[in-house]
Amino acid sequence: MTSQEEVTEIGGVSALRFLWRQLTSMRTALILLLLLGVFAIPGSLIPQRTQNPMKVREYFVNDPTLATWMDRLSLFDVYGSPWFSAIYILLFISLIGCVLPRTVEHFKASRALPPLTPKYLERMEFHQSWKASGSELENARSWLRKKRFRIQESNGALSTEKGYLRETGNLFFHLALILILIGVSLGALFGMKGEAILSVGERFINIPTTYDSLSYGKLFNDRSLSPFTLTIDDFQAKYDSLTNAPQDYTLTVTATDKPGATPVKRIIKVNSPLSFGATNVYLQANGFSPIVTVRNKAGDVVLQGAIPFLPQDANLTSIGAIKVPDSDPQLGFVASFVPTAGRDAVRGAISVYPEALDPKLLFSIWKGDLGLDRGTPQSVYRIDTSKMKQIGLNSLKIGETFSFAEGSITFDNLVPWVNLQVVRDPGKIYALLGAIVAILGLLGSLFTRRRRIWVRVNQNGTIEVAGLAKNAAPGLEKEIAELVTHLQKERT
Amino acid sequence: MTHSSWAYLSNYLIYSAMAVYTLAFFAHAYETAWAVRAPEGPAVEGNLLVKTLDYSRTERVARIATAFMILGFLLLFAGVVARGISAGRVPWGNMYEFSITGALAFCGAYLVALRKYDLRWLGLLVSTSVLLTLGTAITVLYRPSAPLVPALKSTWLVIHVSAAIVSGGVFLLANTIAAAYLYLDSMEQKGERKAWAKRLPSLEVLDQLSYRLVAFVFPLWTFAVIAGAIWAEHAWGRYWGWDPKETWAFITWVAYAAYLHARVTVGWRGRKAAWLCLFAGSTFLFNYVYVNIWGTGKHTYSGL
Numbered sequence: 176m177t178s179q180e181e182v183t184e185i186g187g188v189s190a191l192r193f194l195w196r197q198l199t200s201m202r203t204a205l206i207l208l209l210l211l212g213v214f215a216i217p218g219s220l221i222p223q224r225t226q227n228p229m230k231v232r233e234y235f236v237n238d239p240t241l242a243t244w245m246d247r248l249s250l251f252d253v254y255g256s257p258w259f260s261a262i263y264i265l266l267f268i269s270l271i272g273c274v275l276p277r278t279v280e281h282f283k284a285s286r287a288l289p290p291l292t293p294k295y296l297e298r299m300e301f302h303q304s305w306k307a308s309g310s311e312l313e314n315a316r317s318w319l320r321k322k323r324f325r326i327q328e329s330n331g332a333l334s335t336e337k338g339y340l341r342e343t344g345n346l347f348f349h350l351a352l353i354l355i356l357i358g359v360s361l362g363a364l365f366g367m368k369g370e371a372i373l374s375v376g377e378r379f380i381n382i383p384t385t386y387d388s389l390s391y392g393k394l395f396n397d398r399s400l401s402p403f404t405l406t407i408d409d410f411q412a413k414y415d416s417l418t419n420a421p422q423d424y425t426l427t428v429t430a431t432d433k434p435g436a437t438p439v440k441r442i443i444k445v446n447s448p449l450s451f452g453a454t455n456v457y458l459q460a461n462g463f464s465p466i467v468t469v470r471n472k473a474g475d476v477v478l479q480g481a482i483p484f485l486p487q488d489a490n491l492t493s494i495g496a497i498k499v500p501d502s503d504p505q506l507g508f509v510a511s512f513v514p515t516a517g518r519d520a521v522r523g524a525i526s527v528y529p530e531a532l533d534p535k536l537l538f539s540i541w542k543g544d545l546g547l548d549r550g551t552p553q554s555v556y557r558i559d560t561s562k563m564k565q566i567g568l569n570s571l572k573i574g575e576t577f578s579f580a581e582g583s584i585t586f587d588n589l590v591p592w593v594n595l596q597v598v599r600d601p602g603k604i605y606a607l608l609g610a611i612v613a614i615l616g617l618l619g620s621l622f623t624r625r626r627r628i629w630v631r632v633n634q635n636g637t638i639e640v641a642g643l644a645k646n647a648a649p650g651l652e653k654e655i656a657e658l659v660t661h662l663q664k665e666r667t
Numbered sequence: 668m669t670h671s672s673w674a675y676l677s678n679y680l681i682y683s684a685m686a687v688y689t690l691a692f693f694a695h696a697y698e699t700a701w702a703v704r705a706p707e708g709p710a711v712e713g714n715l716l717v718k719t720l721d722y723s724r725t726e727r728v729a730r731i732a733t734a735f736m737i738l739g740f741l742l743l744f745a746g747v748v749a750r751g752i753s754a755g756r757v758p759w760g761n762m763y764e765f766s767i768t769g770a771l772a773f774c775g776a777y778l779v780a781l782r783k784y785d786l787r788w789l790g791l792l793v794s795t796s797v798l799l800t801l802g803t804a805i806t807v808l809y810r811p812s813a814p815l816v817p818a819l820k821s822t823w824l825v826i827h828v829s830a831a832i833v834s835g836g837v838f839l840l841a842n843t844i845a846a847a848y849l850y851l852d853s854m855e856q857k858g859e860r861k862a863w864a865k866r867l868p869s870l871e872v873l874d875q876l877s878y879r880l881v882a883f884v885f886p887l888w889t890f891a892v893i894a895g896a897i898w899a900e901h902a903w904g905r906y907w908g909w910d911p912k913e914t915w916a917f918i919t920w921v922a923y924a925a926y927l928h929a930r931v932t933v934g935w936r937g938r939k940a941a942w943l944c945l946f947a948g949s950t951f952l953f954n955y956v957y958v959n960i961w962g963t964g965k966h967t968y969s970g971l
């Protein structure tokens with residue numbers, strides 16, 4: 176019995192060893208690499224939750240059964256899916272299992288001398304031999320040394336090698352890939368990302384409640400939020416008057432790093448974020464907020480302020496909702512805003528230029544129950560009119576007022592709003608470092624030729640020269656020809 | 668000169684380049700078709716191939732063909748530069764501009780490689796591809812010259828896009844050679860090479876050459892992807908977001924890494940390696956054509 180048990184145990188260990196050897200084999204690495212490439216494809220063809228949640232929702236509306244199945248296979252979340260993770264985790268285990276032993280080996284080899292000269296040099300590439308005149312070995316030695324070959328000499332034979340950088344570079348490249356993965360993971364675990372819409376004049380304090388949306392890494396908490404504040408001073412958008420294409424966005428803010436610090440004026444542009452340590456603030460999108468005042472029948476102000484509208488096209492035709500929960504009955508304005516008014520046969524009122532040259536606010540007025548206290552979250556740009564009744568329809572220019580049965584609305588002015596994205600990624604510096612090392616390693620590896628050259632003077636007075644290039648790298652032939660010419664020139 | 672006259676000049680230069688490439692195409696076609704019609708004299712011992720085939724009568728045409736390729740390259744280069752001047756920026760703002768610059772890089776890669784290797788036979792394929800690219804660019808993809816949208820205003824545009832375009836040019840050249848390998852290989856499997864194909868390099872040379880081209884630009888492509896990530900970090904607040912364009916750049920990178928692996932560590936050569944090379948190259952093309960035109964995501968600069 177005991178002996179049998181022992182046998183199975185050894186069997187288990189050797190099975191493990193067998194698996195490990197399989198996993199770290201070159202063939203497995205190749206297969207895993209190809210799989211990684213192929214399995215990345217579906218995520219680029221099927222909409223992903225992280226990028227395009229609307230499209231994903233459409234799938235669920237159009238064909239719920241199919242969508243549910245796709246969801247079970249993580250097809251809407253490919254790059255976080257168990258199967259995609261499995262591939263890259265296996266690949267990196269294989270990478271570590273492969274590279275660490277090679278690093279140790281290479282470290283040893285890089286301090287050792289090249290192996291002794293083989294017996295039969297004529298089997299090597301570019302073998303040449305001729306009658307020696309005496310000083311060749313010395314000349315060869317100095318020539319090879321000048322070219323920084325590593326030399327092992329014994330019994331009238333030189334065994335030399337050059338190009339260790341190839342393996343060094345290759346190892347650094349593979350190790351750097353691990354560093355990149357570490358950087359990416361740190362970012363995912365300790366990072367955060369949030370968005371906030373702010374009208375010009377408003378203040379942003381970096382606490383969770385100021386955000387419209389906010390997501391954390393698994394190991395991030397509220398206290399890790401950097402304690403800065405921003406005041407939105409000014410936003411300028413420039414457009415090309417021929418093509419209407421945007422040319423420049425400039426956002427001016429007053430920033431304080433932490434409570435009590437002196438405020439400083441700063442500028443944020445599309446390609447130049449504002450940094451607070453590992454936290455960056457990016458300018459993402461912009462639009463207009465009409466400023467309106469709504470009064471009730473008695474003439475008391477029931478709502479006043481800037482209300483962000485959501486752009487629908489490149490000319491900033493925008494939709495929005497003005498909700499007045501504090502009036503009795505509740506009022507709602509289903510509205511659209513056009514910075515430069517124009518008409519389209521199909522769409523009706525549209526904007527024809529993205530700057531506010533001829534701004535107009537168009538709306539229908541509803542009274543009844545806005546449904547705000549029903550607990551279901553509502554879009555700030557839309558009104559649920561199912562429990563309301565339409566009581567009017569109108570449009571206003573800046574400064575105009577429209578009175579209706581339940582009160583009045585004034586379009587006072589407008590301010591631009593900006594969408595700020597706040598991102599903290601403490602891992603990106605490691606990823607960048609890894610990327611730089613990876614490229615340097617690649618360059619070292621792919622542009623270095625590793626080769627051996629042997630020179631031997633035989634008993635019978637002939638001299639032999641031969642070489643061998645790893646991976647059949649080109650260029651050795653020329654090098655040997657140079658060496659031979661050098662040696663033969665010395666002779667004459 | 669005003670902006671629009673630079674733009675007109677650019678268009679004229681592109682049209683002229685197309686005309687010159689057409690001439691190059693015909694010259695190469697003539698060379699390929701007529702070079703080996705008349706075996707001359709008895710085969711002498713030794714280098715049998717050269718002795719029995721006559722290339723001399725098309726040598727002049729072949730030289731002219733190469734001259735046309737160089738002239739076409741220069742005209743195209745001037746056209747791309749003029750386009751940049753007309754827009755007051757680097758000429759890489761939309762798909763039309765990517766295409767003319769890409770064709771320039773492809774042709775440039777061919778001419779550079781031609782200095783080192785006997786690749787003249789590839790001229791027929793190169794001129795055809797360049798003509799097709801320019802033709803599509805000017806008919807389907809053309810957009811008036813205009814300034815850049817804010818997201819594209821960055822030094823990283825210059826760095827990232829130039830690296831990507833040069834890599835693309837060399838990858839496509841490597842692909843063309845891999846395709847030629849497969850074609851000639853299947854011809855040899857059936858028997859001897861046809862007369863016109865006899866002067867093309869041996870399979871071994873083609874195999875090595877496409878490998879060397881890939882190994883040469885792989886670091887540059889790696890750099891292009893990383894530069895793109897750095898730029899994305901500046902513009903969008905994340906360096907990697909699995910946007911379709913990024914995903915396909917990654918797939919191309921992984922595919923070429925697999926190709927290098929297959930060659931260096933597993934020892935793939937010949938057909939298998941050539942197919943893998945073609946696969947990797949097609950992911951690059953797919954990214955360019957499909958993702959630019961039909962794809963979604965943040966990289967919507969085709970201008971279409």
Ligand code: HEM
Pocket residue numbers: 199200201204208266269270271273274341344345348349352616617620621921923924927928931932
């Ligand atoms: C993320 C996955 C990997 C990538 C992107 C990758 C990429 C590459 C590239 C581009 C090369 C060729 C360039 C050069 O010679 O330096 C290479 C070579 C090599 N890789 Fe990898 N590799 C990966 C994983 C692995 C794994 C898992 C192993 C081991 C099982 C491995 C072992 C090797 C070896 C031995 C070489 C050739 C060294 C030589 O003789 O020059 N790699 N790799």
